[in-house]
Amino acid sequence: MKKDWLLYLQLFWTFLKIGPITFGGGYAMIPLIEREVVAKRKWVKMGEVSDMFALAGTAPGAIAVNAATFIGHKVAGVRGAIVAMVGVLLPTFLLVLLLNLIFLTLKGNPHVAAAFQGIRAAVVALIAYAAIKIAKTSILDKSTFVLMVAMVVMMVVFHWHPIVVIVSGALLGIMLVKVKELLHISVPHNSKQPKKKESYIEEPEEKMSS
Structure with a gap:
């Protein structure tokens, strides 16, 4: 407590x-x-x-x-x-x-x-x-960067309401993920995803029995 x-x-x-x-x-x-x-x-x-x-x-x-x-x-x-x-x-x-x-x-x-x-x-x-x-x-990849730029343009040029921008971003994000999944393109969820490291340590060979 x-x-x-x-x-x-x-x-x-x-x-x-x-x-x-x-x-x-x-x-x-x-x-x-x-x-x-x-x-x-x-x-x-x-x-x-x-x-x-x-x-x-x-x-x-x-x-x-x-x-x-x-x-x-x-x-x-x-x-x-x-x-x-x-x-x-x-x-x-x-x-x-x-x-x-x-x-x-x-x-x-x-x-x-x-x-x-x-x-x-x-x-x-x-x-x-x-x-x-x-x-x-x-901004995880090129598609999220393009989406960000598009939303900025919509607010600056067309004066979209922030709620409309947020909802549009959510819907477009879902669509982008679905399209990438259909095209078998990896979908990043974190900008700092650790890359898998290949192991260079060789397994010890079994000793030959004398």
Whole structure:
């Protein structure tokens, strides 16, 4: 029981640290999740984080909260999901209260406006870094790369709704897998699938009986 509470405390503290950098809709938190949850705690793998963010983007609500809930549930079940969700929400809740109290006095301040310009640029950098990290575990071959480019074009040129893009990606992914299976083409499920190594160690020959 003591170990369970220790795990809940670690989950809460981890997402309490992640919460304040959930600018940009939540994707900016991916670099810190990679460092705290994947590398440091080793609770989940980076590929699982990519899947969880994909699910978080399809579910209603803020991506940061959804992702924290998914990861918390993966690590420690329902209680872990609640603890992680509270941890990621608490800093934002307190910051919004604080900003609401001082907003009127800071409104129009040139220093504050300049600071927010820098913050916006930093958020873009964080989201770009997150996109690169997710791409490494999500773009597995040429077909998934083409699919990614097609979805970007649909959003930029034709202004498709994100839900339509996600559903279309899921359906096209299923179709690609089925076509590859019919053509007997191997379907990669992990960008870092270990290759089978051939054994060069020869079996010892049986000694001839004298």
